[in-house]
Amino acid sequence: MVASALYLTNGAHQYGYECLTGMAQSKGWVRRYFKAFCKGFFVAVPVAVTFLDRVACVARVEGASMQPSLNPGGSQSSDVVLLNHWKVRNFEVQRGDIVSLVSPKNPEQKIIKRVIALEGDIVKTMGHKNRYVKVPRGHIWVEGDHHGHSFDSNSFGPVSLGLLHAHATHILWPPERWQKLESVLPPERLLVQSEAE
Amino acid sequence: MSTLQLTCQWWQSLHRTMLRGVLGKTFRLVGYTIQYGCIAHCAFEYVGGVVMCSGPSMEPTIQNSDVVFAENLSRHFYGIQRGDIVIAKSPSDPKSNICKRVIGLEGDKILTNSPSDFFKSHSYVPTGHVWLEGDNLQNSTDSRYYGPIPYGLIRGRIFFKIWPLSDFGFLRDSPNGHRFSDD
Numbered sequence: 459m460v461a462s463a464l465y466l467t468n469g470a471h472q473y474g475y476e477c478l479t480g481m482a483q484s485k486g487w488v489r490r491y492f493k494a495f496c497k498g499f500f501v502a503v504p505v506a507v508t509f510l511d512r513v514a515c516v517a518r519v520e521g522a523s524m525q526p527s528l529n530p531g532g533s534q535s536s537d538v539v540l541l542n543h544w545k546v547r548n549f550e551v552q553r554g555d556i557v558s559l560v561s562p563k564n565p566e567q568k569i570i571k572r573v574i575a576l577e578g579d580i581v582k583t584m585g586h587k588n589r590y591v592k593v594p595r596g597h598i599w600v601e602g603d604h605h606g607h608s609f610d611s612n613s614f615g616p617v618s619l620g621l622l623h624a625h626a627t628h629i630l631w632p633p634e635r636w637q638k639l640e641s642v643l644p645p646e647r648l649l650v651q652s653e654a655e
Numbered sequence: 656m657s658t659l660q661l662t663c664q665w666w667q668s669l670h671r672t673m674l675r676g677v678l679g680k681t682f683r684l685v686g687y688t689i690q691y692g693c694i695a696h697c698a699f700e701y702v703g704g705v706v707m708c709s710g711p712s713m714e715p716t717i718q719n720s721d722v723v724f725a726e727n728l729s730r731h732f733y734g735i736q737r738g739d740i741v742i743a744k745s746p747s748d749p750k751s752n753i754c755k756r757v758i759g760l761e762g763d764k765i766l767t768n769s770p771s772d773f774f775k776s777h778s779y780v781p782t783g784h785v786w787l788e789g790d791n792l793q794n795s796t797d798s799r800y801y802g803p804i805p806y807g808l809i810r811g812r813i814f815f816k817i818w819p820l821s822d823f824g825f826l827r828d829s830p831n832g833h834r835f836s837d838d
Contacts, residue, residue, distance in 0.1 A: 501690050508693035511700065549749045560807035563783040565733070596747035620744035620808045 514542050516630060517558070519570055523602030523609065527556070527639070528570070528629070538631035539570070539639070541624035549619045551576070551598065554641035556626040559600070562614050568623055571600035571610050574647050585612040596620075603644060703727050703811060706742060708754050712789035712796070716740070716827055717754065722818035723826075725811040735785070735806075736760075740813045740826060743787065746804050754813065755787035755797050756829055761806075767799060785809070790830055 519528045519537045528537050541558055551557060551573050561567045575581045580592050581599050585606075593599050597616035602608025611617065629635050698704065703726035708717050717723065717740070725742055729735050737757055745751045759765045759780045766777050780786050784803035789795025798804065816822050 500694075504693040504697045505690065508696045512696065560805070561783065562805040562807065563781075565783055565806040594747065596745070596749060618744070618746040618749065618805065618808060620746065620749035621805060622749070 511543065512547070513544050514540060515624070517541050517568075517570075522607050523604050524556070524570060524572070525604040525607075527572075527603050535632055537629050537635060539626045540628040540630050542627045543624045545625045545627070546622050549622055551619075551622065551625065552641055554643045556639050556641075557600065558623045558626060559617060560621045560623055562617055562621060563609075569609070570626060571602050571608070572644075573598050574601045574611070574643065575599040581611075583612055586615070591616065598622075601647065699727070701727060701731065705817065706754075706811075706813070708813075710754075711794050712791050713740070713754055713756070714791040714794075715830065716756075716790045717813075717816070718822075721816060721822070723813045724815040724817055725813045727811040729812045730809050733806075735809060735812060737763075738829060741785075741787070742810045742813060743804060744808045744810060746801055746808065752810065753787070753797075755789050755795070757785050758788045758798070759786035759803075761785070765798075783807075788831075792831060 517539060519539055522529060522532060525532075528539070529535075546557070553573055553576060555573045556570065557573055558568050558570045561569045575593050576598055577593050577595050579599070580590055583589060583591055584601075591599070593616045596619050598619060599611045599616050601610045601612065605612075626639055628638050703724065705722060706725045707720065707722050709719055711719060729739070730741075735741060735757060737760060739757045740754065741757055742752050742754050745753045761780050761782045761784055763780050763786070764777050765780060765786050766775055780803050783806055785806055786798045786803045788797045788799065813826065815825055
């Protein structure tokens, strides 16, 4: 009977040992998964954030200040545009580009407008307190295509290039409005005098 | 025939191992560079970093070639206050940075001429803008020259000096106390 009791306890020990090793193996699996997850997380999140900050991101346009180029349908359907940060990394923009910038009156908001004049150009303003404005060094003059319904340089004057956020290159949504945004100056906004000539 | 075959095989196996080794190492190196570059960008953009200041416009608080620590959290949470020393993009040259003290926030009344003048002229800081001045008033190109700058140009707030070690620690308050008007 003692022998059988010993045998039983031995078996119980063995069973307990097998349970423990089984548990250790599953715990090892959890730890390995957790380590892989952390590694992936610390690689994926900074790369994704850097990509969205420095290369390109997507944004929905709201408001009517760029009609008819953007948001022609008004509030029913907002356009979604592709914003290209890489193109403006050296602050190089051309006249006619549609750009997004930090609003000089409200730093929490970004506005999307068209570049009308670069530094050194003289602009004939529409609704600004001065009739003619010479754009200072390091600044640009932006306007929305829908004059009168646009909060742009005619309200706050030339903006510093440091506020430039991205260059809007394509409309991505809705699908029937897929197109590349052209950099053309509206014909009625031709410059009085441009320095590059 | 057999020596040719042997040399061909030897050459192929050498190429394979070399290429695989070199190519694999190159890809790994590029991968690590991209990963650490992205982490550095995130750290500097959203947390802070070490900056070296040059120029005499913030003497005596910050001398030429001092190394300071700048944090970027205040800018994102809109917690910049009067008296903070900030780094901002220069309004006339977006590729260079300026380092000045915030004298006025939006809506503040600013004295725009030296206090020894008889007629005091003042102006109000417009919405979304800040008024910056260097501590070395005689030798500083700041908002007295180019006007208030938009808040969006501010990159970060300097709060700690690292070098030179004789001046290690938090930065002092402005030596020009009378420039603040709390109207």
